[in-house]
Amino acid sequence: MEFLAKKPGAQPGTATRATTKQKGDAAEDAALxxxxxxxxxxxxxxxxxxxxxxxxxDLILRERDGTLxxxxxxxxxxxxxxxxxxxxxxxxxxxxxxxARHYLMRLRxxxxxxxxxxLVEPAGVQWLRAAFDAG
Numbered sequence: 001m002e003f004l005a006k007k008p009g010a011q012p013g014t015a016t017r018a019t020t021k022q023k024g025d026a027a028e029d030a031a032l033x034x035x036x037x038x039x040x041x042x043x044x045x046x047x048x049x050x051x052x053x054x055x056x057x058d059l060i061l062r063e064r065d066g067t068l069x070x071x072x073x074x075x076x077x078x079x080x081x082x083x084x085x086x087x088x089x090x091x092x093x094x095x096x097x098x099x100a101r102h103y104l105m106r107l108r109x110x111x112x113x114x115x116x117x118x119l120v121e122p123a124g125v126q127w128l129r130a131a132f133d134a135g
Contacts, residue, residue, distance in 0.1 A: 027075035028058055031118035034125040035071065039064050049102045055095030059118075060103065068113045070100045072131075075120040088117050088131065097134045 018026070032042060040061040047057045059071040074087050096115060104110045117131040 023075060024073075027120040028073045030120050030125055031071065031073040032059060034118065034127060035059065035061055035069075038127070040069060043068075044103070047099060047103055049099045054102070055097075055099030057096055057099045057103070062111075066111050068104075068111050069116050070096060070103075070113065071116045071118050072096055073118045073120060077122065093132050100134070 028045070032045075036042065040063055042059065042061055044060040045058070047060055049055055057070050058073040059069075061069045061071060063069060072088055072092070076087070093115070100113065100115070104113070113134075114130045115132050115134070117128040119126040119128065
């Protein structure tokens with residue numbers, strides 16, 4: 001998947017490689033479209049905890065049955081180094097769980113929850129439901 005972006009002020013017909021942020025945003029957009037097509041409703045995007053050492057959740061969605069889904073979006077241009085799934089290690093999982101607990105504290109009655117990972121790779125989008133737990 002090749003992303004190209006126009007540089008501000010660039011000559012017409014010229015393009016440069018997309019920045020890491022632009023690639024990440026495009027991957028999140030693709031993941032969100034995939035999840036919404038499956039019937040999930042977006043509640044929050046790029047939810048961050050305040051302060052240093054916190055965590056971030058790419059997408060927070062709700063299933064039709066009320067389950068809250070905390071989704072981590074991972075994008076890789078190739079499957080070398082284990083692909084996108086291998087990039088969600090224990091430390092990343094802990095930060096996501098920390099941010100999820102912070103988000104849940106705002107709710108009066110926490111619903112059932114799960115942690116999903118959405119992989120955006122050249123072969124397409126793959127949704128890994130219940131990829132890890134808060135344990």
